Amino acid sequence: MTVYKAAEEPRRTAPTPDPSDRSRSRRAPGIPKTIWAMVLPAFLLFFFFHTVPVLTGIFYSFTNFAGYGEWRFVGFSNYVNLFRDERVFSAYRFTFWFALVSTVLVNVIALAIAVGLNARIKLKTTFRAVFFLPHVLAILIVGYVFNYMFANSLPTIAERMGITALSASILANEDLAWVGVVILAVWQAAAFNIILYLAGLQTVPSEVYEAANLDGASSWQQFLRITFPLIGAFFTINMVLSLKNFLQVFDHIVALTNGGPGTATESISLLIYRGGLQGGEYAYQTANAVVYLIAIVVLSLIQFRILQRREASF
């Protein structure tokens, strides 16, 4: 958002070459028909495939529609039932806990690796390419590979090393299965975040570091006092985007645990998919989606506020 304002600047100050009647009339409400024609189809399609579903979702959340057959209005009973549903409660608890842990881990790891990649290292572009590789792979497929490693290789290795706690698959353990999901999510999401942070780090002019070096600042001090504040905007965006993406977690879980053991790793997305498309709970799950939407919007706004205040305090 801030950047787009910066881009706006030169245009405002640019001299208008021809302040005649003709250009003024162009600035007046008369927007060419072609321009309207350019945006109208996109607007209609977007409205139809995005806004209409939001609205029909809200509409059906007040009914008892099963996805087929007859239905009638049931008021707020879907919402009331949601708050009493242990399975829904567990899905929210798992999803938010997973998203929180993964967001923190991904950002810490990605920032650390980006700083490393930005240092004067050998084979810089090769390593950069390797670290981005997970992003070009389908999460579902990588998930199946991780599934096999967690279920077969890890227990064998743990057994040989005498770690009995890990000698059974972590994915089959109700208390540990979420860790497997976090590992896959962090492994995959770090790739994109590393590149975003690297882009941020490259906006820091090297002269700043030269000055800091002359002043005898240690690397850690340089990072804390110079690098981190200067890439604050990237940190904010990455935190918000990672959290938002992790709250939608779906592929990871389908590949690793399918929501199990029991419903220990069932995420909100998976619950909506299963209940709404397979379980005849169409209306009930649209109510769930509405609550989920409100949660995401509120959370994103809070996050923006907190992170921006932090950014400004430097």
Place this chain on the structure above:
Amino acid sequence: MSSATEATQAPARRRRTGAGERTNWPATIIIAVCSLSVLIPLYFTVVTAFKTPDQLGGTGFELPQGLAWENFSTAWELTSFPRALRNSAVVTGGAVLLTLLTNSMVAYAIARHMDRSRVFTLLYYYFIAALFVPFPIIMLPVVRQTALLGLDNPIGLIILYTVYGLSLNIFIYVAYVRSIPIELEEAARTDGASTWTTFWRIIFPLLAPMNATVAILTSMWAWNDFMLPLVILSEPEHQTLPLVQYVFQGQFTTNYSVAFASYLMALLPMVLVYVVAQRWVISGVMRGSAK
């Protein structure tokens, strides 16, 4: 904008190394060790795909004894690999093409008129706000809508990727369009070019860097996506590569080597493209984010 940063970056780096500063070996070693965490699962995939079922015990990290190419031919036939590959290619290619042609145009119209018209400002925020509405929230109604319209096929997927990509792509394009001097268009218009011609002849070519970024992001998204094909497609013959892995998961459990051969084949096309175009892909992604 990014080309400017890159340009200042290169000489600066040279100057720093030239000033007698050596390669940072500790950092190089740490980064090399960290990169193993990326490579190990991939190594695991490759070796497992080449093993015969009786070699599957142990830790799984052992090298295969001989190369069991028959895993690949079994997986090829079982999953109808050519068909899934074609479906993925059609959906991804279609989505990229349609996205480039439409999203750039919409972003241009918005970027050039959001100062003068409140409608366009509202339109901008309308599209951007959708970034906060994840797909699972609208999934159930979307599935019904596409089914009713007969769009439960690759055409429907292409349309959905193009429409849902708008939010992010408009964000990427608009900032860039606003950095292009408006004088270019004014000159074209005084020469009698229509708005339509001006966009396609003058602006669209100038958007090339952003077109590359959008094409890269869209293709990686459409190619690897699992959720949309899962809920939208109704016919087995339309299944894309990730979806096929899901559908055959039950049959794979009897033979993991075939499963891994199938995974490897599904991952390989994108990896090959990436290996060839790696610098270009990464700079494209960085360009999109540095704004």
